[in-house]
Amino acid sequence: MSANSVLLDFSLDPTRINDEVSRKDIVKLCKEHLEKFISGLKITYDMLTDDGYLCILNAPGAIITTIRFFNQGLITINIEYYRAESEAPKITFEQIKSLENNLRLKLEAKRSKHLPPIKRGSYIDVYLTSSDERVIEYDIDKVLYDKRSDFQKIQIVHSKSLGNMLVLDELQNIAEADLIYTETLMRRGVENYKDKEICILGGGDGALLYELLKEEPKHVVMLEIDDLVMEACNKYMNSICGDVLEKRKSDNYEIVVGDCMMYLNKFIKEGRKFDYVFGDLTDIPISDTPTGEIWDFIRVILESSFKVLKPDGKFMTHGNGVSCPESLQMYEDQLARLTPKVNFTKCSAFVPSFMEEWVFYQVQCASEAAASV
Numbered sequence: 001m002s003a004n005s006v007l008l009d010f011s012l013d014p015t016r017i018n019d020e021v022s023r024k025d026i027v028k029l030c031k032e033h034l035e036k037f038i039s040g041l042k043i044t045y046d047m048l049t050d051d052g053y054l055c056i057l058n059a060p061g062a063i064i065t066t067i068r069f070f071n072q073g074l075i076t077i078n079i080e081y082y083r084a085e086s087e088a089p090k091i092t093f094e095q096i097k098s099l100e101n102n103l104r105l106k107l108e109a110k111r112s113k114h115l116p117p118i119k120r121g122s123y124i125d126v127y128l129t130s131s132d133e134r135v136i137e138y139d140i141d142k143v144l145y146d147k148r149s150d151f152q153k154i155q156i157v158h159s160k161s162l163g164n165m166l167v168l169d170e171l172q173n174i175a176e177a178d179l180i181y182t183e184t185l186m187r188r189g190v191e192n193y194k195d196k197e198i199c200i201l202g203g204g205d206g207a208l209l210y211e212l213l214k215e216e217p218k219h220v221v222m223l224e225i226d227d228l229v230m231e232a233c234n235k236y237m238n239s240i241c242g243d244v245l246e247k248r249k250s251d252n253y254e255i256v257v258g259d260c261m262m263y264l265n266k267f268i269k270e271g272r273k274f275d276y277v278f279g280d281l282t283d284i285p286i287s288d289t290p291t292g293e294i295w296d297f298i299r300v301i302l303e304s305s306f307k308v309l310k311p312d313g314k315f316m317t318h319g320n321g322v323s324c325p326e327s328l329q330m331y332e333d334q335l336a337r338l339t340p341k342v343n344f345t346k347c348s349a350f351v352p353s354f355m356e357e358w359v360f361y362q363v364q365c366a367s368e369a370a371a372s373v
Contacts, residue, residue, distance in 0.1 A: 002122035014073035131321030175353035196275035204229035206241025223260035279317035319359040
């Protein structure tokens with residue numbers, strides 16, 4: 001069950017919108033064409049606004065339609081109604097297309113556009129966002145898990161094309177179709193993990209740990225703060241994490257539930273060193289400046305990670321989408337400020353559940369990076 005909003009818009013000569021007689025003719029024309037698909041439509045309210053004109057129409061079945069005129073030359077038509085899952089749509093997508101085409105011709109519009117019904121208020125939320133905050137509609141048909149931990153909202157949903165998908169605080173994290181994400185993060189086939197000591201910061205879905213263990217490392221320690229994420233993924237995402245979240249510990253790996261910073265500080269005091277540290281935590285934030293709590297956290301993670309890396313060790317992490325160049329540049333500026341100096345490489349891959357190209361970083365002390373060339 002959801003409220004459906006059908007959205008159409010038309011661009012006209014602004015002089016036609018600002019003329020009262022022309023405006024009345026346009027409203028009459030819009031109403032006539034709407035009535036072909038929505039019967040019993042009546043104008044219930046209209047008013048002049050600071051930026052144009054608004055007309056509200058009502059029809060049986062609680063269908064509310066608004067026609068809004070903007071002085072700049074834009075007309076928007078919004079059709080809203082509530083629809084139960086078992087009900088047929090009150091106006092079909094084919095009818096929406098027909099309505100737009102007919103009105104575009106009759107209005108002599110310079111351009112026009114229609115959108116499929118936007119669904120709001122449904123238990124199954126099919127809308128998530130891209131890295132640069134564009135709306136993406138997914139083919140989600142089931143919610144398998146929905147709980148809130150002390151740290152975040154945790155959902156596992158099923159997508160017809162992507163399989164089960166982990167969503168944290170309304171942001172997609174990983175789906176069963178996203179092996180490319182994990183393989184690009186770890187640079188499979190490029191990096192050699194055999195007999196290496198590895199630390200994963202975060203990684204609660206278990207996918208990175210599961211794939212790294214296939215590379216025969218000496219030992220992997222994973223530091224994850226949210227036990228509920230691991231419980232959910234162990235139950236619904238074991239196609240990407242195997243049984244590692246079930247066992248939690250074996251001869252060559254251990255999962256520690258706790259704040260990764262607390263354990264990083266512990267490792268620094270103990271002098272414990274790793275060949276690789278993976279930052280599988282927060283993405284690079286979208287912001288105007290590299291300030292605020294998340295940026296502070298990213299800086300602390302970078303500084304602490306290099307204190308537990310061996311001289312030739314590498315810090316591996318995910319960044320953000322290629323559509324966020326400003327934020328990626330701010331992250332690279334933070335890398336340039338690290339002491340001792342570091343060099344980095346980066347690569348990208350199209351991640352199915354993100355529906356966009358994602359950037360990954362490999363960071364190493366500058367002296368060791370130069371020595372390996």
